[in-house]
Amino acid sequence: MVLGAIIIGCLLGAILGMNAPMISYTYSSYLAIAIVAALDSVFGGIASVIKKNFDLKIFISGFFGNAILAILLTLLGQKLNVDIYLAAIVVFVWRMLNNIGIIRRYYLERWTEYFKDRKNKKIVEK
Secondary structure (H helix, E strand, O other), rough: OOHHHHHHHHHHHHHHHHHHOOHOOOHHHHHHHHHHHHHHHHHHHHHHHOOOOOHHHHHHHHHHHHHHHHHHHHHHHHOOOOHHHHHHHHHHHHHHHHHHHHHHHHHHHHHHHHHHHHHHHHHOOO
């Protein structure tokens, strides 16, 4: 189910991306930080599903809340002529990499257990 949603989302994004107009340089930093914040929320949601403590309300509020906060930090940084958005990028990417690490470990453990079980079944059959 989740894999199907990811594939459909990627295909839809690729199709829309090829047909969408170019984003102005003025707004590209806002869009970039919003995408990083949204990806952080998505990977956090996947990691929480793996940990079996996913809550849709927390996911939705984090998804939009993180993106809006990141955009506001970018706006404030541009008004002050300071690159505050870099701090948000560092934090979101750090969290994203932690969540990807959780996801990777989970699937690596499942993969290892699968092959151990196959090996044990072959030993028992002989």
